[in-house]
Amino acid sequence: xxGYNFAYLDEQTKRMIRRAILKAVAIPGHQIPFGAREMPxxxxxxxxxxxxxxxxxxxxxxLKVIDQGAxxxxxxxSIRRFFAATxxxxxxxxxxxxxxxxxxxxxxETPLTEAQILVYQVPQPEPLYRLEPSRSETTQMxxxxxxxAMHVKLYEDIARWGQVAISYDYPVMVAGRxxxxxxxxxxxxxxKLHRMPALQLFGAGREKRIYAIPPxxxxxxxxxxxxxxxxxxxxxxxxxxxxTDAYLDxxxxxxxxxxxxxxxxxxxxxxxxxAGHLGAEGVAP
Amino acid sequence: xxxxxVKGGERAxxxxxxxxxxxxxxxxxVAELGLPQIAGQLGRAVDRVMAEGSLYDPxxxxxxxxxxxxxxxxxxxxxRAYRTTLPRFAASLPxxxxxxxxxxxxxxxxxxxxxxQVLGPTxxxxxxxxxxxxxxxxPPPPPAARxxxxxxxxxxxxxxxxxxxxxGLLQSEPVAAAPDPGDLTxxxxxxxxARDLRLQALARxxxxxxxxxxxxxxxxxxxSHPFVGELRTGAVSVEIVPPELGFAVDIGxxxxxxxxxxxxxxxxxxxxxxxxxxxxxxFGHADRRAMAMALVDRALRAGELGExxxxxxxxxxxxxSHADNVESTGFVEHLKLPHYVDFQSEIENVRRLRxxxxxxxxxxxxxxxxxxxxx
Numbered sequence: 001x002x003g004y005n006f007a008y009l010d011e012q013t014k015r016m017i018r019r020a021i022l023k024a025v026a027i028p029g030h031q032i033p034f035g036a037r038e039m040p041x042x043x044x045x046x047x048x049x050x051x052x053x054x055x056x057x058x059x060x061x062x063l064k065v066i067d068q069g070a071x072x073x074x075x076x077x078s079i080r081r082f083f084a085a086t087x088x089x090x091x092x093x094x095x096x097x098x099x100x101x102x103x104x105x106x107x108x109e110t111p112l113t114e115a116q117i118l119v120y121q122v123p124q125p126e127p128l129y130r131l132e133p134s135r136s137e138t139t140q141m142x143x144x145x146x147x148x149a150m151h152v153k154l155y156e157d158i159a160r161w162g163q164v165a166i167s168y169d170y171p172v173m174v175a176g177r178x179x180x181x182x183x184x185x186x187x188x189x190x191x192k193l194h195r196m197p198a199l200q201l202f203g204a205g206r207e208k209r210i211y212a213i214p215p216x217x218x219x220x221x222x223x224x225x226x227x228x229x230x231x232x233x234x235x236x237x238x239x240x241x242x243x244t245d246a247y248l249d250x251x252x253x254x255x256x257x258x259x260x261x262x263x264x265x266x267x268x269x270x271x272x273x274x275a276g277h278l279g280a281e282g283v284a285p
Numbered sequence: 286x287x288x289x290x291v292k293g294g295e296r297a298x299x300x301x302x303x304x305x306x307x308x309x310x311x312x313x314x315v316a317e318l319g320l321p322q323i324a325g326q327l328g329r330a331v332d333r334v335m336a337e338g339s340l341y342d343p344x345x346x347x348x349x350x351x352x353x354x355x356x357x358x359x360x361x362x363x364x365r366a367y368r369t370t371l372p373r374f375a376a377s378l379p380x381x382x383x384x385x386x387x388x389x390x391x392x393x394x395x396x397x398x399x400x401x402q403v404l405g406p407t408x409x410x411x412x413x414x415x416x417x418x419x420x421x422x423x424p425p426p427p428p429a430a431r432x433x434x435x436x437x438x439x440x441x442x443x444x445x446x447x448x449x450x451x452x453g454l455l456q457s458e459p460v461a462a463a464p465d466p467g468d469l470t471x472x473x474x475x476x477x478x479a480r481d482l483r484l485q486a487l488a489r490x491x492x493x494x495x496x497x498x499x500x501x502x503x504x505x506x507x508x509s510h511p512f513v514g515e516l517r518t519g520a521v522s523v524e525i526v527p528p529e530l531g532f533a534v535d536i537g538x539x540x541x542x543x544x545x546x547x548x549x550x551x552x553x554x555x556x557x558x559x560x561x562x563x564x565x566x567x568f569g570h571a572d573r574r575a576m577a578m579a580l581v582d583r584a585l586r587a588g589e590l591g592e593x594x595x596x597x598x599x600x601x602x603x604x605x606s607h608a609d610n611v612e613s614t615g616f617v618e619h620l621k622l623p624h625y626v627d628f629q630s631e632i633e634n635v636r637r638l639r640x641x642x643x644x645x646x647x648x649x650x651x652x653x654x655x656x657x658x659x660x
Contacts, residue, residue, distance in 0.1 A: 035471050168627040
């Protein structure tokens with residue numbers, strides 16, 4: 001785009017962000033403060049993820065942007081257009097073709113590789129904020145690995161309801177040291193974080209924090225020996241592609257409460273239909 | 286029944302932008318607003334946008350107001366997003382407000398004082414009766430009688446704070462050890478932040494938020510017995526020292542409103558009783574903003590002065606992390622974005638808990654966690 005640097009941010013700012021990313025990779029799961037810039041998109045719309053993507057993007061990269069697992073949601077479209085305009089990079093909706101994937105609220109169903117980087121948009125990087133709102137306090141809790149409060153919260157859930165009542169943004173321990181927010185992905189996606197071959201970078205613009213999970217890092221969803229983390233399973237099959245192992249969105253289809261389930265990962269669904277898998281309502285794309 | 290995927294987000298966005306442009310223009314039979322009209326006739330809006338946008342440029346602020354259809358928070362955001370792309374080539378010397386070309390200068394704590402009381406173009410003593418004559422186009426009003434204002438560089442008008450300090454009645458302000466003040470737009474705030482950063486955050490903070498917090502201190506939530514020592518508005522010179530010259534040059538002037546609150550302080554074991562101050566500074570003519578800022582600044586000093594703390598306005602982390610309206614509006618409004626993946630997992634969760642309860646009626650009602658706000 002005329003008048004702007006490649007991928008919008010100036011090179012000094014990119015260097016500052018890259019230094020924060022390097023530090024984040026060196027201390028897996030630890031939140032690194034960085035001088036987040038004011039972006040031309042609003043806070044809460046993915047300014048952290050956008051800054052991380054802008055800092056790592058090269059001219060040869062192929063970018064995929066998803067929101068809720070889908071490439072065609074309005075904010076994913078808007079961010080993809082932003083980078084197509086400011087960086088001129090090739091974009092794709094195919095998970096397997098992308099070298100950088102920016103996501104909000106999902107991890108793609110297709111397993112990622114060492115050649116890929118997954119960039120998460122993070123609204124609230126502090127996993128303890130509902131238990132302790134003061135970030136001065138939580139910083140100390142992280143320094144001391146004082147995570148008793150979170151274990152008590154989980155214990156209280158089990159004592160009251162017989163199960164942990166966290167369904168998304170389920171807290172994880174990264175490399176056995178830092179309690180970390182996986183961003184608001186459904187707990188269904190948590191197992192994908194563990195020993196993922198791709199580098200995972202997390203950007204929180206408004207809160208001015210970056211953190212990372214390097215490739216093949218141990219990521220454990222918080223649980224107890226006698227109450228192991230049990231990710232919820234899909235409750236049916238995708239009506240379009242018949243998938244039974246993917247995260248499904250529930251779509252209300254009439255005013256009498258009839259529903260159908262479809263894959264939230266639009267690329268996964270289309271790829272399956274291309275390969276001939278069809279669900280009850282499915283048509284080949 | 287076939288599921289119709291929500292495709293065409295791209296087309297929808299383009300159509301929305303086109304419709305927005307149409308709404309912004311309004312009825313084409315009515316003359317379009319020009320930027321000089323906004324800058325010249327909606328000056329208080331321009332001042333607020335410059336303050337919250339952290340950029341002194343009345344023309345760009347007027348453009349932002351026009352583009353934002355008069356939504357001043359949106360206009361401040363537009364200005365900020367532009368400001369962040371600008372190169373920084375120098376930091377100015379501290380502006381000398383005692384040399385301000387005064388349009389307005391009042392003190393509530395002395396009947397008269399050196400330099401005099403100057404009301405200036407204030408609404409303070411207007412009766413708030415809608416002036417229907419303004420609804421019709423009328424010839425411009427006749428010029429008003431005004432006080433002789435000293436030009437910048439002429440005889441300085443000392444501030445009330447200087448007069449009180451000369452007698453030791455008002456605490457001296459500690460001079461910062463570091464010559465360069467911090468900049469929260471370049472490095473993230475760390476708590477507790479020093480006063481320079483607190484003042485920067487307040488100077489660009491949301492006027493409504495500062496006003497509410499300042500007001501709360503007057504109603505007992507961290508009271509500080511404030512008096513308006515002085516409120517002044519006028520133009521000041523901005524000077525920089527280019528490294529290749531080594532001396533200060535004047536690069537232009539900006540209009541500022543400065544408020545020095547004078548607050549009671551009973552003294553402590555180490556200090557005698559003395560007045561203390563809270564400081565407010567705003568672009569343009571902005572009494573309310575400068576006064577609210579001064580109240581909050583003083584409230585945030587409670588800790589360092591050894592006073593009791595605990596009121597919302599005295600909690601730096603609470604005040605400074607929620608004062609920025611570009612951050613606040615972004616995060617509040619982001620709830621409009623799709624959240625259906627997380628909501629789906631919450632639906633499943635609630636169904637599971639309800640099923641568990643149906644199996645075991647002794648278990649209590651659904652958890653509060655299930656109702657937590659979406660991210």
